[in-house]
Amino acid sequence: MKFKESLQIGNMNLRNRIVMPPMDTSKAEDGKPGANLVEYYRARAKGTALIIVEHEYIIPQGIAHNGQLSMSDDSVIPAFKTLTDSVHEEGAKIFAQISHAGAKASDSGMAAVGPSAVAFRNGPVPEELTHDQIKEIIQAFADAAVRVKKAGFDGVEVHAAHGYLLNQFYSPLMNKREDEYSIKTMENRTRIHKEVVQAVRKAVGDDFTVAIRFGACDYLEGGSEIKDIPEAITHLENAGVDIIDVTAGMMGFIRPGHREPGYLKDLGLAAKSVAKLPIILTGGVQTPLDAEKLLTEKACDLVGVGRAMLKDANWTTKALEFEEE
Numbered sequence: 474m475k476f477k478e479s480l481q482i483g484n485m486n487l488r489n490r491i492v493m494p495p496m497d498t499s500k501a502e503d504g505k506p507g508a509n510l511v512e513y514y515r516a517r518a519k520g521t522a523l524i525i526v527e528h529e530y531i532i533p534q535g536i537a538h539n540g541q542l543s544m545s546d547d548s549v550i551p552a553f554k555t556l557t558d559s560v561h562e563e564g565a566k567i568f569a570q571i572s573h574a575g576a577k578a579s580d581s582g583m584a585a586v587g588p589s590a591v592a593f594r595n596g597p598v599p600e601e602l603t604h605d606q607i608k609e610i611i612q613a614f615a616d617a618a619v620r621v622k623k624a625g626f627d628g629v630e631v632h633a634a635h636g637y638l639l640n641q642f643y644s645p646l647m648n649k650r651e652d653e654y655s656i657k658t659m660e661n662r663t664r665i666h667k668e669v670v671q672a673v674r675k676a677v678g679d680d681f682t683v684a685i686r687f688g689a690c691d692y693l694e695g696g697s698e699i700k701d702i703p704e705a706i707t708h709l710e711n712a713g714v715d716i717i718d719v720t721a722g723m724m725g726f727i728r729p730g731h732r733e734p735g736y737l738k739d740l741g742l743a744a745k746s747v748a749k750l751p752i753i754l755t756g757g758v759q760t761p762l763d764a765e766k767l768l769t770e771k772a773c774d775l776v777g778v779g780r781a782m783l784k785d786a787n788w789t790t791k792a793l794e795f796e797e798e
Contacts, residue, residue, distance in 0.1 A: 475490065476489060478490060482682065491775075492755075495570045517788075521791050524566070534581050536640065540641075567627055571617045575637055585599040586602050588649075588654060591649060607665065614673055635686075642723050644651040644697050666708075666786065670712040682716065684717070685709060689722065690722055699743050701739065701744060704720075718755075720755060727747065742770075753776075755776070758776055
């Protein structure tokens with residue numbers, strides 16, 4: 474079965490097509506993974522090809538909530554090294570996901586910032602980022618990626634989805650700028666994505682895997698649309714990523730009215746229509762056959778198994794024993 478096949482990406486070999494996507498637990502201990510979180514990921518690494526750890530804030534101003542992991546200073550590196558070692562002992566690869574919450578930020582004690590002075594839902598109105606502040610945030614992503622590499626991860630995923638800062642720049646709902654970061658062209662809409670990816674790539678080198686989680690559709694009136702995806706994917710590929718992890722945008726991981734297996738399949742199909750790089754897709758997968766269907770229908774190259782793996786740490790090992798009759 475296709476989900477059992479290996480996949481070579483650069484110098485990294487994934488033993489199958491099953492990915493544990495980043496799912497927030499809010500169980501960080503002073504921004505670090507403690508023993509319980511290490512064991513949580515180790516258990517789900519058994520058989521799984523790739524673990525993507527829940528997002529870590531790159532600077533305190535970008536923290537999304539209490540209990541979030543941090544990649545904002547070097548003090549966290551030893552704790553993350555314990556985590557990466559434990560996952561590697563189970564034969565899986567492991568990525569860190571780095572993020573800035575932008576207008577969604579809370580619990581930082583600092584003013585929220587965003588592409589424009591537009592509130593996220595009913596939150597506070599953020600301060601519009603200046604060009605100098607944007608440059609500082611881009612550098613913070615690069616600095617965090619260096620810590621990711623030092624901590625023994627196999628790659629880094631830039632979080633540009635689920636209503637966080639980079640997604641806010643992409644979405645017409647949040648971005649009202651009139652400068653080179655406006656939504657007037659796809660070049661502008663994805664400019665900060667490309668600048669972050671390029672800064673990260675320069676910081677970690679060509680031998681380290683760089684992915685991006687792309688919030689491809691808002692599923693809200695006036696927001697980003699599926700028809701935008703092919704052009705956006707081309708821009709992201711040209712930025713220098715190795716993998717694109719496609720998901721929803723300002724609605725988070727939700728598609729209103731849909732919870733069926735593969736409920737974000739349309740996003741994957743739109744991305745795969747032009748993509749030259751591997752595509753990860755998550756959403757509603759419960760069984761091995763759900764995963765197999767997404768792969769055979771060419772909606773993705775790697776399948777994220779979220780809530781099912783959250784409920785059952787042995788999901789992957791059971792799936793690998795499955796044989797279709």
